[in-house]
Amino acid sequence: MEEKQILEGRQGEVLDSKRAEVSSTSKKLYIESYGCQMNFSDSEVVAAIMSKKGYNTTRNIDDADVVLINTCSIRDNAEKRVRNRLTEFKKKKSDNPDMVVGILGCMAERLKKSLLEQEKLVDLVAGPDAYRDLPNLIDEVGTGQRAVNVLLSRDETYADISPVRLDKGGVSAFVTIMRGCDNMCSFCVVPFTRGRERSRDPQTIVQECTELFNNGYREVTLLGQNVDSYRWNITNKGEIKDPNLPTVNFAQLMEMVAKVSPELRVRFSTSHPKDMTDDVLHAMAKYENLCNYIHLPVQSGNSDVLKRMNRGYSREWYLQRIEAIHKIIPDCAISTDVISGFCGETEAEHKDTLSLMDAVKYDFAYMFKYSERPKTLAERKFEDDIPDEVKSNRLSEIIDKQLKFSLASNQKRIGLVEKVLIEGESKRSNEHMCGRTSRNSMVVFPKGNGKKGQYVNVKITDCTSATLIGKEIN
Numbered sequence: 001m002e003e004k005q006i007l008e009g010r011q012g013e014v015l016d017s018k019r020a021e022v023s024s025t026s027k028k029l030y031i032e033s034y035g036c037q038m039n040f041s042d043s044e045v046v047a048a049i050m051s052k053k054g055y056n057t058t059r060n061i062d063d064a065d066v067v068l069i070n071t072c073s074i075r076d077n078a079e080k081r082v083r084n085r086l087t088e089f090k091k092k093k094s095d096n097p098d099m100v101v102g103i104l105g106c107m108a109e110r111l112k113k114s115l116l117e118q119e120k121l122v123d124l125v126a127g128p129d130a131y132r133d134l135p136n137l138i139d140e141v142g143t144g145q146r147a148v149n150v151l152l153s154r155d156e157t158y159a160d161i162s163p164v165r166l167d168k169g170g171v172s173a174f175v176t177i178m179r180g181c182d183n184m185c186s187f188c189v190v191p192f193t194r195g196r197e198r199s200r201d202p203q204t205i206v207q208e209c210t211e212l213f214n215n216g217y218r219e220v221t222l223l224g225q226n227v228d229s230y231r232w233n234i235t236n237k238g239e240i241k242d243p244n245l246p247t248v249n250f251a252q253l254m255e256m257v258a259k260v261s262p263e264l265r266v267r268f269s270t271s272h273p274k275d276m277t278d279d280v281l282h283a284m285a286k287y288e289n290l291c292n293y294i295h296l297p298v299q300s301g302n303s304d305v306l307k308r309m310n311r312g313y314s315r316e317w318y319l320q321r322i323e324a325i326h327k328i329i330p331d332c333a334i335s336t337d338v339i340s341g342f343c344g345e346t347e348a349e350h351k352d353t354l355s356l357m358d359a360v361k362y363d364f365a366y367m368f369k370y371s372e373r374p375k376t377l378a379e380r381k382f383e384d385d386i387p388d389e390v391k392s393n394r395l396s397e398i399i400d401k402q403l404k405f406s407l408a409s410n411q412k413r414i415g416l417v418e419k420v421l422i423e424g425e426s427k428r429s430n431e432h433m434c435g436r437t438s439r440n441s442m443v444v445f446p447k448g449n450g451k452k453g454q455y456v457n458v459k460i461t462d463c464t465s466a467t468l469i470g471k472e473i474n
């Protein structure tokens with residue numbers, strides 16, 4: 001149960017589905033998203049592509065002409081959840097045979113036509129780089145065919161598409177800055193489902209952030225699987241592509257976005273320990289609106305395991321990166337991802353993960369049991385030899401430790417005044433508001449003068465391991 005709570009809202013097969021809403025008399029699209037923030041962001045691109053073809057989104061599946069499910073393959077249970085959902089959709093379709101059911105995202109890319117042909121669960125399959133083709137694919141289904149496009153692209157970034165925000169009246173939005181991943185972490189399916197890494201034109205990113213700001217948004221999260229390797233007009237060998245155009249790296253991009261407005265908070269996800277440069281940290285230190293929060297997935301605290309994971313850094317390197325963060329941005333919150341029970345993990349190697357957590361004292365962590373994924377390097381090279389019970393026990397030890405650090409991290413804020421961006425009413429009580437600090441901590445406080453989308457000062461008076469509790473002050 002605890003794992004669920006902690007995983008909520010992250011690369012999360014757990015509790016992450018979200019339904020779209022915009023209604024109209026025209027054709028209706030229902031879209032449900034699972035997985036990481038990138039998938040939620042992609043669903044907004046899909047809604048934009050479909051709206052050009054006359055589809056408005058609906059929150060009621062029974063009204064829909066087209067039902068799309070944007071899926072995740074990161075762990076086996078992520079796929080199981082989607083399969084259950086598809087079986088439910090199949091029942092709906094038997095009552096309404098004209099309804100088109102399509103699968104998008106990473107599971108579509110991984111399983112390709114088998115979902116159509118062998119399993120007959122859907123009418124349409126579109127991979128992450130094929131969304132511009134959705135209107136054609138839907139037409140094909142209309143002519144009685146089963147439609148598939150799972151081509152991966154080297155240059156598609158949907159840069160020109162202005163996403164339809166599915167979270168209406170929002171304060172915070174995702175902005176995709178790059179797609180795909182060129183790292184080959186041995187446990188990870190993403191390079192197979194998302195293809196090669198490519199960066200989006202920085203001008204279109206700044207433009208999208210400016211539009212969001214003008215529409216009342218006050219926070220953007222720049223998304224990529226490895227944002228530190230963002231590069232524009234530079235090849236992966238470091239050569240300049242067009243000498244007449246400027247080059248842009250991630251630190252420079254962050255500055256460009258920071259300058260949209262000092263009132264616009266900027267976050268990003270995900271940093272990679274092997275690529276995160278001091279430049280990025282210096283940019284964060286320089287601009288108040290570049291939030292003091294870094295998600296730096298460690299995966300394991302043991303250098304041999306990290307080697308088997310093909311992560312490209314050692315325990316020592318990782319700890320040096322943590323030191324650099326503390327030095328350059330003294331009040332920066334740090335979170336991580338940890339995997340328990342990777343192939344061949346000994347008890348001593350697991351203990352190294354625990355001791356690394358003791359050394360870093362993360363403010364927050366997402367913690368997972370290793371789940372073998374087809375075609376990955378680990379599947380081909382190593383045996384998934386840690387018994388499930390051992391994986392679970394190790395995960396519990398990791399979670400127990402993290403809960404203590406999360407609580408301690410929040411307790412340290414008691415007595416401080418935090419600048420909070422109000423996201424809206426608290427989910428648990430309509431007499432309270434909630435919002436986040438620069439360090440990404442959720443704060444709940446009784447309603448005062450502050451409205452959704454405004455910054456207020458909140459004096460922290462109490463906390464749990466997940467939430468700060470306080471009182472608005474002038």
Ligand code: SAH
Pocket residue numbers: 011074075187188189190224225226270272297299337338339368369370371372373
């Ligand atoms: N590109 C990002 C996100 C990758 S997926 C990054 O590098 O951090 C998010 C997290 O899921 C990973 O950090 C990892 O902790 C976890 N994960 C990925 N594959 C997994 C697998 N096969 N089993 C268990 N956890 C996995």
Ligand code: SF4
Pocket residue numbers: 181182183184185188189190191225226272
């Ligand atoms: Fe997967 Fe590694 Fe790429 Fe992250 S950096 S998406 S873990 S291959």
Ligand code: F3S
Pocket residue numbers: 011012034035036037038039071072073074105106189190193194
């Ligand atoms: Fe899942 Fe694909 Fe994201 S596998 S975590 S939805 S990139």
